[in-house]
Amino acid sequence: MNPDALLQALRDAVGAANVLTDGDLGAYELDWRRRWRGKALAVVRPGSTGEVAAVVRACAAHGTPLVPQGGNTGMVGGGVPDASGRQVVLSLQRMNRLRRLDADNLTLTVEAGAVLQAVQQMAREAGLWFPLSLAAEGSCTIGGNLATNAGGTQVLRFGNARELCLGLEVVTADGDVWGGLSGLRKDNTGYDLRHLMIGSEGTLGVITAATLKLFPQPAATLTALAACGSLADCLALLRLARSRLDAGLTGFEVMERYALSLVEKHFPALPRPLPGAPWTVLLELADAEGEAPARARLEAMLGAALEQGLVTDAVVAESIAQARGLWHLRESIPLAQAEEGLNIKHDISLPVSAIPAFCASTDAALRAAIPGVQLVNFGHLGDGNLHYNVQAPAGADGAAFLREREDEVNRIVYDAVAAHGGSFSAEHGVGQLKVHEMAERKPPVALAMMKRIKQALDPQGLFNPGRVL
Ligand code: FAD
Ligand code: MLT
Ligand code: ZN
Structure with a gap:
């Protein structure tokens, strides 16, 4: 590689102002959790698909690896460069235009760097709904959402990002x-390249635009909080909610007491209904009927849950502001964790029915191995997806805990996940965090097929090397 010649080719491709090499590149080089800090040769900010193609050709000609980046909110270190100083970060942030909203076909075509919240807003302005929703929606991008096959809080009804993408x-x-x-x-014309690219985390190609599915806006959206004594009760509540609310149930999130105590500690101004419950469930009902029948159905379901002893208390938000407040509690957990320092993060997927047994035995195994360990457990119970995070004992340093105990903790957690028929990555992806797990735990035949696909589509290995595989 001749760095000067490459930098000149990149400037020719996107204009000198959009090739950053000096000054503080920390926003591109450091991940959201502040776990991985890399060093880029340059950050390139193309403004069109043609410019992206020119950047890729320039990097290929110089044998230089490229790291695609959207909002840099990823949880597995997939979007930041390594420390070599030889990788180019390809930021899609300038490519954020709406290309077409087609109300008859219920589709929206948008450039990859569009921020998720802006996409939701574009749909809303047309009287429609794009239901992908996650706490990072103010900064994550559609390209990043599709590259990671993001999940979020509406998967129960609408599926992952994959299910929301038509092209x-x-x-x-x-x-x-x-x-x-x-x-x-x-469109059954051969292999589905769209689904191959979705979830490939920037290792097979650069997503520059997407056509997304839209939905009619629901007539009413209601949010409730319920206090449960155990995970088994949360599960029984999920069963009841599914049978009574049917497809109207769009969200079913759980928060363990300690996870909410971190929110209370770092964001004391947030209102905290139903304090002190061992488990708190956040439910959402989106209904095509009006507000009154929807509320009646939700209240009747919660009333039955109280009668059956599945919940000890419940509250239904009376206004949009109150509903936002309840969601804010849930969405503040990752932020509170970030304030608390580094922890050993897990994003696991299990058959929903296996979750209480998994937690009982894994909690016990971790507490026996590490006296005083703190478990920050929350997540998308409706999808069988827990964020089962392991935090250092009180007073211990998070970074040192991560360095010294991560392998041991991961072995305990991921062995238990495997024993219960689960997956070590539900929605965050593999990135650089779980490459070791891929090598160790993915079936060899699956890995061999993935490696052949990678070799065929990126023979020089320049797209996000060292990630996923
Ligand atoms: P980045 O972080 O920039 O990149 C992520 C990966 O995608 C990298 O491997 C990168 O190389 C690749 N990539 C990015 N753009 C492109 C592109 N255009 N073409 C090809 N590859 C690309 N995730 C969930 O699934 N569910 C949640 O509920 C959730 N909640 C979150 C809450 C918070 C507070 C935070 C900080 C994160 C959360 N995440 C969640 C993780 C993260 O927001 C998602 O993974 C998101 O999809 C990443 O989008 P991004 O634009 O920030 O991508
Ligand atoms: C969430 O559900 O809040 C996210 O996936 C982020 C996290 O796991 O911290
Ligand atoms: Zn999540």
């Missing part, structure tokens, strides 16, 4: 543009 535009490792933005709901 993609992608720049390949050769610098060609695949225009797959058809928006068709049916």
Whole structure:
């Protein structure tokens, strides 16, 4: 590689102002959790698909690795460069335009750097709904959401980001543009390249635009909080909510007492209804009927849950502001954890029915191995997805705990996940955090197929090397 020649080629491709090499590049080089700090050769900010293709061709000609980056909110270190100073960060943030909203086909085509919240807003302004929702929605991008196949809080009803995407535009490792933005709901013409790219975490191509599915706005959305004595009760409540609310149930989140105590500690101004419950459930009902029948159904379901002793108390938000407040509590958990310092983070997927047994035995195994260990457990129970995070004993340093105990803790947790038929990555992806787990735990035949796909689509290995595989 000749760095000066490459930098000149990049400036020719996107304009000198959009090739950053000096000053503070920390926002691009450090991940959201502040766990991985890399060093980039340059940060390149193309403004169009043609410019992305030119950047890819320039990097390929110089044998230089590229790290695609959207909002840099990823949890597994997939979007930041390594420490070599030889990688180029390809930031999609300038590519944030709406290309087309098609109300008849219920689709929205948008560039990859569009921030999720802005996409939700575009849909809302047309009287429609884009239901992908996560606490990072104010800064994560559609490209990043699709590259990670993000989950979030509406998966129960609408599926992961994958299920919300009808088409993609992608720049390949050769610098060609695949225009797959058809928006068709049916298209069985060979291998589904869209689904191959979704969840590939920037290792197979650069997503430059996407066609997304929209939905009619619900007539009413109601949010409730319920206090439960145990995870088994949360599960029984989920069963009841599913049978009484059917497809109207859009969210079912759980928060363990200690996770909420961190929110209380770091954000004391947030109102905290139903304090002190061992487990708190946040439910959402989105209904095509009006507000009054929806409220009646939700209250009747919660009344039955109280009668059956599944919940000890419950509250239904009376206004949009109150509902936002309840969601704010839930969404503040990752932020409170970040304030608390580093921890050993897990994003696990299990059959929902296995979750109480998994937690009982894994909590006990961790407490026996590390006296005083603190478990920050919360997540998307409706999808069988827990954020089962392991924090150092009180007073111990989080970074040192991570350094010294991560392998041991991961072995305990991931062995138990495997024993219960689960997955070590539910929605955050693999990135650099779980490459070791992939090598160790993914079936060899699956790994071999993935490696052949990677070799075929990126023979020089320049797209996000060292990530996923
Ligand atoms: P980045 O972090 O920039 O990148 C993530 C990965 O995608 C990297 O591997 C990167 O190389 C690749 N990539 C990015 N853009 C492109 C592109 N255009 N083409 C190809 N590859 C690309 N995740 C969930 O699934 N559910 C949640 O509920 C959730 N909640 C969160 C809450 C908080 C507070 C935070 C900080 C994060 C949360 N996340 C959650 C994780 C994160 O927001 C998601 O993974 C999100 O999809 C990442 O989007 P991004 O634009 O920030 O991507
Ligand atoms: C969440 O559900 O809040 C996220 O996935 C973020 C996290 O796990 O910290
Ligand atoms: Zn999550």
